[in-house]
Structure formats: C-alpha cells, structure tokens
Amino acid sequence: MNLDKEIKKLQSQVIENQMSRRAFMTSAMALGVGALAPSLYSEAANAAPKKGGVFRVGIGAGNTTDSLDPGLITSLFSQVMLRGGVRNNLVRYTNTNELVGELAESWEASPDAVTWTFKLRKGVEFHNGKTLDANDVVASIKHHVAEGTTSAAKPIVEPIESVKADGKNTVVFTLKGGNADFPFTVYDYHVQICPANSDGTIDWQSGVGTGAYIMAAYEPGVRARLKKFANYWDESRGHFDEIEMTTISDVVARTSALTTGAIDAMDRCDLKTVHLLERNSDVNVVEVTGTGHYTFPMFTDVAPFDDNNVRMALKHAIDREALVKTILKGHGVVGNDHPIATANRYHNKDLPQRVYDPEKAKWYLKQSGLSSLDVDLSVADAAFAGAVDAGVLYKEHANAAGININVVRVPSDGYWDNIWLTKPFVACYWGGRQVEDQMFSTAYATGVPWNDTHFKHEKFDQLLVQARTELDDAKRRGMYYEMQRIVSDEGGAIVPMFYNYVSATSKKVQYLKDGWASDADLDGYMGIQHWWFA
C-alpha cells in the first residue's frame, strides 16, 4: 500500500467535503498515522476553501470623487473593488511571487522580446452576458495608450507601440523595444479589461467586468455591495456570496469596527496601537513587507545637490534605523538608497548597507569644498504618514554632521502638483514595482516624467536597456545589481525605509496557505476573492 497516496486520497475527500473530521481520524488511525492525523486533517481542511458568507471589509482610502474609469483609479477602495473583485487583468501576481494568466491563458514572446502574443481564455463571460474576445482587450489597452488619454497609467504602458487583435482569442502587442518583463506591464492595476464599445472605446461607466463579483451597489466614498458572479470563469476563487465594502477613513473607527465585529477585515492598522490589537484573541494582524518605500528625492542638477559629494554627505547624515523605529514603529525595514526591495527578484544583497555616520558625512562635505551646508527640505504628510516628523528627525541627525536642514512644512493639499517634481529636495513615497525594470524606468531613467531626482547617468541608462532584453538570468542579475549600486552611490534619492502593509482580519477569515501576496495591500488587492470564512 502506498501510504502517501492513501493519505492524499483521504485529504481529497475532506477537501471535497465528503468526509468529516471524525471519519478522517478513524481512517488515519487505520493507516497507522493516527498521531499525525490532526495536522493532516487541518492541512486538508484549510486547503478546502468554504463557499458562502457575507464578507465585510473597512478600507481607509476611498473618496466621494472616485471614478470607475480604470485609468483614474487612485484609492485602495477602488483598487480592491475593481481589481480584486469586479474586473480581471490579462495576468495576475500570486502570493508565491509568480505571474500567472488571468484572462490570458498563455503568452509568448518573439526572440527579441519585441512582439508578444497573448492567447485569451475561452468562454469567459462579462457580467452582462457578453463573451470576452480580443476586441475587448485591445480597447482596454488602447484606453491607456491612445492619443489624448487621461489615464494615469500612460507612462507605464508607454513602451507599447501597437496592439492588435488576431482572430477572436489572440492579442498581439508590438513594443517600441524589447522587454523580457513585458507581461508585468499588463499586470498593473490600471490595465483592467472592460467590455469594448462598437467605436473602439471601452464601457467603464457601467462597472461591468469579468471578475468574481458583480457590482450590485456603489456609492463612491461610502460603500459598495458586490454579489458573486455565478458564471465566473475561475471556480477556485471568489468564495464569498457577497462583499460589503465600507470606506472608514478614521483609523480608530476602523479598528473599533473590527473589534466589535462590524467588519471582518481592515487595512492600515494604527501603527501606534497595533501591538494592543494583536492581543485581541479574535483578530489576526497580518504584516507584509512589499516594495513600497519612502524617499527624500533631490534634484541632481540643482546646486548644491549637483555635487555627488553633497548627496553622499546627506545620505550618510540620516539615521535609517531611528526612522524605521519612530516613523514606522518598527513595521518596516531600512532602505539602501535605491528603490529595489528585498521582495524583488534581483535585490542586491551584496551591496553594503549604508549606515548613519556623521564623520563620513563631514568628510564628503569637505570633498565638495564646503564646511557647512544649508538646505531646504519641503515636507507634508501627503508625501507619507509621518513625513513631517521624519523631516525633523533627519534635521537632528544631520546637525551632527554640520548639515543644517531647514524643514519647510508645506500644505498637504496640492502637494503632488506644487511641491513634488517642483522643489529640489522633498519627501515622497513610491508603491514600488515587482519588476526592477519598471521601477527604474518609471523614476530613474533619464528624462522620464516621474524622474523626481532628475537623475541622468549614461551607464545606468545603457544597462537599463540591455537588461530589458537580456534573457540570461545570471547576466541580468549582474546588471540589476550594478544599477542598484549606481543609484545608491550616485543617485539623488535618499531611500531610508521600506514600509510594511499592516492589516487585520477577524480570526474566522482564512487565507491561502502561502500567506498574503506582497505586491499590494490586502493580499495584493485580492483578499476579497482569495479568502474564505472558516
């Protein structure tokens, strides 16, 4: 008798709800593995998501001005509702850091990685009964690349030269240049697939998608009610019957709603009190380190920041450990002045961690011919929660190195229009990217609109283009390591810390066994589709 096989068989009966716990135990005894039985049972029981229930989630960021237009999605509420529930993308990112097909069944690249062919899943239905075909995908992509688009994802899909339907179930992308990581471009949460109108635009207004949930009621900034879509193509996901989403912008209100059982999950716990929430026996606090990070970008073409010695002095004058401890209350990790996180595939772990060293900062200052340095740092809490405090702490740290940072507190209102990309030294946050290439080409390549450090580096730009088409993994790794070193040693961004997503759910909510995805909040926006009630 093959013991493994027998156990698997028993477990699969549990998974299919054909066997009770008691029957499982008895059979396991008979196999002589009685002692292991409880854990074998729970492994199987956990693997079998239970269907049903109304899942209620409270989310901090949601605005009455939120739009259903996929190009204008900004709040976590819309991201979770539209990306996690109502619509699908061509691909998705799993909790084991893999990119798998969602509406795309498979894809392949031409040898130069310029032409990409995506085969669509067949028989996928929209909520209004229409069957998905290549035209819907083409229109959905064009929504972001077309002339005069209003989409925030325009810079992300910029590399797409053209997109065409080839028959009903194939879509062909031609890129402006080779890109081995192109599938990650259509993974971006903006690039959702909506039904096409006859004129080649998309119908985003109706909120119809192919996702696990139908938008039954939606009041922007207040609430949404989603109902399970009976014909959802993916039977392994979408376990709840209904989802109730509520915008609860006040973190104390969110927390008390969770502890009183008015909601089953919340995002963004209050870091100051989360250790108290952890003591609550009905609540699970889940913490995930992703790619999100806080930065202090400086313009590398504006004096005094145009001198790398000054930049290095400033980089050595900040105490990263202290910032993680005070601003993030320990819920994060220190950064190394480049935007690639430990969660990324090619994170350069050989690069020595830069530490707080006022003496070295003074030395660099001397190299630049200055005996002291006065700079203005513009901060507002719009940049990230605690940015003003972080600025003041930085000022104190830098004082020891003879650097005088004048912390200018500016209004949060309009921060991204009037301060960021305008003032030479500010605070900023980045959600980060799963793909090194995307992160670098969005914010560090020469001349791109979001290059908030005005960074211009010939060798870096060359490496960036080379690495994009390099299919040899070791060589590619080498290039990305080198790029991280360049940004860290010569770039204009001080990256003091990577923040964790700290969320909480009630204990009765069950997750996939490998934990939460690290690419975004609430299990990569997908919690409402991937979780179930015990």
Add this chain to the structure above:
Amino acid sequence: MLAQRLSLGLVTLFVISLIIFLGVSLLPGDAAQAMLGQSATPETVAALRLQMGLDQPGYLRYFSWLGGILQGDFGISISNQRQIGELLGGRFANTLFLAVMAAIISVPIALTLGILAALYRNSVYDRLVNVITLSSISTPEFFVAYILILVFAVNLGWFPSLANVSPDTPFFARIYACILPATTLTLVVVAHMMRMTRAAIISLLASPYIEMAALKGIPKWQIIVRHALPNAWAPIINVIVINLAYLIVGVVIVEVVFVYPGLGQLLVDSVQRRDLPVVQACSLIFAATYVLLNLIADILSILTNPRLLHPK
C-alpha cells in the same frame, strides 16, 4: 417684510456662491491634477482638463453653473460624472435626520436643565450641571465620540460603532445606528443652549413684575415657567437655532468617526479634489440652511414677543 427677507436671502446665496467659486479657484491645482495626483504627467492632465471642461475660462463655467441652478439643475460632478442632485439628495436627508434626532434629544434636555438651573441657581445642582455641560462642550468632538465608542460599542456592546446607514435601512434600525453620533452631538450642543436659557431667565428675575409675582406668593417654579420664560424666549430661540444650524453644517468630524454618510464628508472630499460644482452645491445648501433657520428664529421670536416688531 417676509418677502424682503427672503429676497435678501437670495442675494446672500448669490454672493456666497461667487465667493466660494473665487475662493476654490484661488486654491493651487485643479480637479485634473487632484484626480491624477502623483501619477500626473503634463499630457494626461491636459487631456483630463479638456474632458472635464476645465479649459474654459472660469467666468464661463460659473455662469453656465448659475444658469443650471436657476433651472434647478445642480449639474454633474466633474470628477466622476455623477448627477450632483442625486449625489446630494440622500446625503442631505442623512444630515437632516441626524440633526433632527440630535435636536429632539438635546433641546428638551437643555431647556429643562437650564430652567432648573435658574430655579436652583448657585446651588450644588446648578454648579454640577454647569461643570458637566461646560466640560462636554470643551472636549473635542472626536474625543467625546471615541469615549462613547469605547464604552458603549467596544466594552458594553450596546450600540454599533458604525453608523453607516444606507437608503434601505429601516427607520428604527437607523435610529439605533444613530444613537452614538446623536449623543455625541447632544453633549456638544447642550451647554450653549442650557447656559442661555439659564442666563435669559435669571436676567428677568430682577424685573419688577417678577417681584410682584413673588409678592403675590406664586410658587417659584411657576414664576419661572409662567412669568419669566415667555419673555425669555427670544434669546433662547436664537441660540437653539444657531445650534440647529451647527448640527447641520458642522458635523464633519462626527461623520468621519462614525462613518456616517452626510454632507460634511462630501464637501471636504470635493474641496480636496477641487470638484467645484459639488463644492458649490454643498455650500449653497449650507448657506440656505443658515438663512432659513435665522429667518425662522426671527419669526418665532416675534411671535413670542410681538413688541420686537416695534423697536423703541
């Protein structure tokens, strides 16, 4: 007289709409930039501006908005293209519901406490009521709200901490959900009304006609309720109305803490996103509330004391 007041009210509303429009236009950034936030690029902002009609000069946008309002059309929200009338309707009803509920609780309490305080002035009771109501008005609203949530929602579990009512919430469920927010508002507004009631009555107690009543041997509580109070109504009504107006226009913090979908949150969001038509509509409603309530206060004062029609 009434017609004159009403037409002056309309002029006020017009001036307010002009001030709000100019004020919000002066704020840095516009709806297109606010919408795209950190992801904005010059091309997408320009395209979005075109789509939102922000490429037109401000005065044209203002007059087309004004034209719409005169025909009863609030227009559409520029950030998500929803009908503003629809957007406001439910929320204004929610705001009114909470305000009325808080008023029904707080006004009788304030009057009773005030009359009793005047009756037993300078007693231990008077001091106690003063200390309690003044402390509750001096405590920030959100703090009162948190304390109530902690005690009644988290520890005792009697009332829900979320008051996220929806249009299909039944009436009594709605009242139940609103108990904590209404209590918070009550604690905030009682002191003002109660102190005014007490002060208005006490200032009359020195008048000769009250002395006469006392000499006739009328019991103290009757002197206050039957002789003093009727003459004290005018200032009391004015204070009550100011507080009612506050309950309608000033409760954004309570809305946020209890997740109550009222107008305040909508106004704050819309200012942040520079959604001018929505800001305009909300401000008009708030301003109209003030104008109307003040008018009602004056009418009621005159009804209780016709002498006010003929000032000396």
